[in-house]
Amino acid sequence: MADDVVYEAVGVSKSYGSVVALEGASMAVRRGEIVGLVGDNGAGKSTLVKILSGALQPDGGSIRLDGDERSWRSPREALEAGIETLYQDSGLCPDLTVSGNVFLGRERLRPGLLGKLGFLDKPAMEVEAGEALDRAGIGFAGVRRTVNEFSGGQRQAVAIGRAVAWARKVIILDEPTNHLGARQAGEVLNVMRRARENGLGVVFISHTLPHILEVTDRVVVLRLGQVVADEPTANFTPDSLLKVITGLADSPAA
Numbered sequence: 247m248a249d250d251v252v253y254e255a256v257g258v259s260k261s262y263g264s265v266v267a268l269e270g271a272s273m274a275v276r277r278g279e280i281v282g283l284v285g286d287n288g289a290g291k292s293t294l295v296k297i298l299s300g301a302l303q304p305d306g307g308s309i310r311l312d313g314d315e316r317s318w319r320s321p322r323e324a325l326e327a328g329i330e331t332l333y334q335d336s337g338l339c340p341d342l343t344v345s346g347n348v349f350l351g352r353e354r355l356r357p358g359l360l361g362k363l364g365f366l367d368k369p370a371m372e373v374e375a376g377e378a379l380d381r382a383g384i385g386f387a388g389v390r391r392t393v394n395e396f397s398g399g400q401r402q403a404v405a406i407g408r409a410v411a412w413a414r415k416v417i418i419l420d421e422p423t424n425h426l427g428a429r430q431a432g433e434v435l436n437v438m439r440r441a442r443e444n445g446l447g448v449v450f451i452s453h454t455l456p457h458i459l460e461v462t463d464r465v466v467v468l469r470l471g472q473v474v475a476d477e478p479t480a481n482f483t484p485d486s487l488l489k490v491i492t493g494l495a496d497s498p499a500a
């Protein structure tokens with residue numbers, strides 16, 4: 247089983263001044279697995295996500311990718327190693343087309359005259375963006391339409407599609423179903439399932455416990471900066487998960 251682990255945090259600690267946000271927290275995600283990361287407000291989820299995405303460096307503990315210890319100096323380094331993170335604020339540019347957003351920061355260039363100037367290769371990007379979103383299970387998006395024509399849920403789907411399209415190993419989704427209606431949230435959960443089918447490791451952070459219980463294979467519960475449970479999702483009921491999160495129980499069986 248350990249061989250399947252693609253990405254892990256091992257005994258990670260992080261403090262902000264005197265506030266201990268994480269204390270010896272460990273979690274792992276395997277290829278083709280969706281792990282739910284849950285916890286009450288202030289439990290340390292965002293801090294762990296920032297460490298996994300390279301936005302923050304831990305004070306102690308380590309990060310391992312494919313079994314090798316890694317230390318990210320920036321989110322770009324984690325990204326280049328195959329780890330995509332989608333934060334609550336999707337980071338889409340509303341005035342750009344879908345295709346422009348999919349390739350934002352990774353634009354394809356055509357060589358210009360004498361190889362000196364580069365031009366954006368829009369047709370190639372449109373074809374590739376369409377294929378990438380199809381693969382992610384998002385068929386609705388007209389790639390030439392600008393993002394501000396879409397509903398909140400559709401924008402979210404494009405943002406996730408972009409992350410799934412680029413992720414090579416792991417995708418971290420921080421509250422991706424927030425503010426979505428039931429049908430749109432269902433579409434986002436399907437995109438996650440598709441990412442799992444494609445062999446990615448998926449980390450799904452959410453306060454919406456029914457979504458966690460519906461789509462994940464395993465749940466990691468953080469409480470006051472510590473991992474208090476790490477179990478197959480099938481072991482939890484909505485009630486027992488809530489009890490572990492709030493500290494009324496230490497395990498789903500309690």
Ligand SMILES: Nc1ncnc2c1ncn2[C@@H]1O[C@H](COP(=O)(O)OP(=O)(O)OP(=O)(O)O)[C@@H](O)[C@H]1O
Nearest residue numbers: 262265266267285286287288289290291292293294
């Ligand atoms: N930049 C910061 N400076 C000081 N303290 C911080 C900072 N960021 C987070 N904290 C503190 O660290 C702890 C963990 O916060 P974190 O944001 O990781 O929790 P969370 O589980 O993501 O919470 P939420 O569900 O409310 O987003 C909290 O006590 C929080 O107040």
